[in-house]
Amino acid sequence: MKTMMMSLICFMCYGKWNFKSAYNTIYQGQEKSALFKEIVKTVFKDEFPEDADTLSFLTMSDLNRLTGILALKKGEQLADIACGRGGPGMWVARKTGAAVRGVDISEEAVAAATRRIPDFGLERKAEFGIGSFYATGLETHGCDGIMSVDALWLAPDRNRALREISRVLKPGGRFAFTTWDGNIPFMPDDHKKNLEDSGFDIEVYEETRGWKERQLAVYEGIINAKAMLEKEMGKRLAAPIIKEAKSTPPVLDKSRRIIVGARKRQYR
Ligand SMILES: C[S@@+](CC[C@H](N)C(=O)[O-])C[C@H]1O[C@@H](n2cnc3c(N)ncnc32)[C@H](O)[C@@H]1O
Numbered sequence: 001m002k003t004m005m006m007s008l009i010c011f012m013c014y015g016k017w018n019f020k021s022a023y024n025t026i027y028q029g030q031e032k033s034a035l036f037k038e039i040v041k042t043v044f045k046d047e048f049p050e051d052a053d054t055l056s057f058l059t060m061s062d063l064n065r066l067t068g069i070l071a072l073k074k075g076e077q078l079a080d081i082a083c084g085r086g087g088p089g090m091w092v093a094r095k096t097g098a099a100v101r102g103v104d105i106s107e108e109a110v111a112a113a114t115r116r117i118p119d120f121g122l123e124r125k126a127e128f129g130i131g132s133f134y135a136t137g138l139e140t141h142g143c144d145g146i147m148s149v150d151a152l153w154l155a156p157d158r159n160r161a162l163r164e165i166s167r168v169l170k171p172g173g174r175f176a177f178t179t180w181d182g183n184i185p186f187m188p189d190d191h192k193k194n195l196e197d198s199g200f201d202i203e204v205y206e207e208t209r210g211w212k213e214r215q216l217a218v219y220e221g222i223i224n225a226k227a228m229l230e231k232e233m234g235k236r237l238a239a240p241i242i243k244e245a246k247s248t249p250p251v252l253d254k255s256r257r258i259i260v261g262a263r264k265r266q267y268r
Contacts, residue, residue: 019105019154020105020106022240023104023105023106023108023109024106024107024108024109025236025237025239025240026055026237026240026241027055027084027085027106027108027109027112028108028237029233029234029237029238029240029241030055030085031108031112032232032233032234032237033229033232033233034232035225035228035229035232036222036229036233036241037053039218039221039222039225040218040221042221043214043217043218043221044059044214046060047059047060047061047210047214048060049063049087049088049091051087051091051119051120052087052088052090052091053085053087054084054085054087054088054149055084055085056084056088056149056150056151056178057150057178057211057214057215057218057257058088058149058150058178059208059214061208061209062149062178062208062259063088063091063092065204065259066088066092066147066149066176066177066178066259067092067095067096069174069176069203069204069259069261070092070096070145070147070174070176070261071145071174072092072096072097072098072144072145073096073097073098073144074096074097074098075097075098075099076096076098076099076144076145077098077099077100077101077142077143077144077145078092078093078096078098078099078100078101078143078144078145078146078147079100079101079102079103079136079138079142079143079145079146079147079168080092080100080101080102080103080146080147080148080149081102081103081131081133081136081146081147081148081151081165082103082104082105082133082148082149082151082152082154083102083103083104083109083110083113083128084104084106084109084113084149084151085109085112085113085116086102086109086112086113086114086116086117086126086128087113087116088147088149089102089126089147090102090113090116090117090119090120090122090126091120092147093120093122093125093126094120094121094122098125098144098145099122099125099126100122100125100126100127101126101127101128101129101138101143102126102127102128102129103128103129103130103131103132103136103137103138104128104130104131105130105131105132107130110128110129110130113128114128132155133148133151133152133154133155133160133161133164133165134155134157134160134161134164135164136164136165136168138168139168140167140168141167141168141169141170141171142168142170143168143169143170143173144170144173145169145173145174145175145176146165146168146169146173146174146175146176147175147176147177148175148177148178148179149177149178150178150179150257151177151179152177152179152191153179153180158188158191158194159194159197159198162194162195162197162198162200163198165198166198166199166200166264169264170264171264171265171266172263172264172266173263173264174203174261174262174263174264175200175260175261175262175263175264176204176259176260176261176262177259177260178208178257178258178259178260179191179257179258179260180255180256180257180258181255181256181258182254182255182256190205190258191205191258191260192205195260195262199264199265200262200263200264200265201262201263201265202260202261202262203261203262203263204259204260204261205258205260205261206258206259206260207256207257207258208257208258208259211256211257212252212257215248215252215257216249216252218245219244219245219246219248219249220245222241222242222245223242223245223246226238226242229241229242230242
């Protein structure tokens with residue numbers, strides 16, 4: 001039932017059943033559009049994470065909080081799952097002196113992230129490849145910390161994703177992420193039980209401040225700028241973000257955007 005609902009929501013949001021193809025289109029559009037970034041920047045003001053330049057609702061406060069939760073030391077290894085164009089993981093790596101490996105299902109995202117490595121001065125410390133929440137392709141116990149921004153909701157089999165994250169994480173390492181929870185069909189009410197059952201102790205579980213106003217304002221900006229976005233990106237590339245802007249607001253009524261920090265237990 002949950003899988004069916006998830007597919008239905010995917011269909012409503014993207015008009016297709018395939019996230020990989022939808023995100024490839026979105027990233028092609030984002031690369032062409034200065035206006036899309038301007039819309040987000042206007043809403044986020046000083047919370048806009050300029051360097052990270054994300055495809056998410058990540059704020060500067062979130063970035064600093066994720067960095068604090070991960071508590072990485074210089075030379076340690078970070079992974080960013082569903083890394084998109086690589087900004088969040090590279091921002092944290094640059095700030096902490098850690099190395100980062102990012103994985104994403106979208107080839108467009110991985111190619112863009114790889115191109116951006118020199119922007120962060122991480123030529124020998126950042127690497128990106130194709131991988132998913134269920135099969136990251138990363139080494140067992142190879143990471144001191146794992147992060148993920150606004151993407152865990154895209155892995156409907158939450159326990160399977162958390163098992164993979166636990167496999168890759170060293171005992172005692174932290175998984176820090178933002179996503180949504182709430183009383184809507186394809187998400188668990190909260191992620192606490194899934195995390196605990198997968199061998200994590202929860203250290204932080206908080207709603208992010210001001211998220212809903214920002215998210216709705218970005219959607220409103222997109223709808224108001226529809227014609228200009230279509231002109232800039234082309235109708236085909238603009239279609240997925242316009243569709244998301246129209247279809248997501250009602251879903252948010254029963255949802256919360258959260259930031260979570262969970263530590264993998266030493267022994268299971
Ligand atoms: C909202 S974007 C966030 C991207 C990035 N974290 C950021 O903040 O810019 C969601 C990302 O999840 C990726 N994605 C979707 N399903 C995935 C899966 N099952 N495993 C890994 N990545 C996935 C998409 O390709 C997309 O890059």
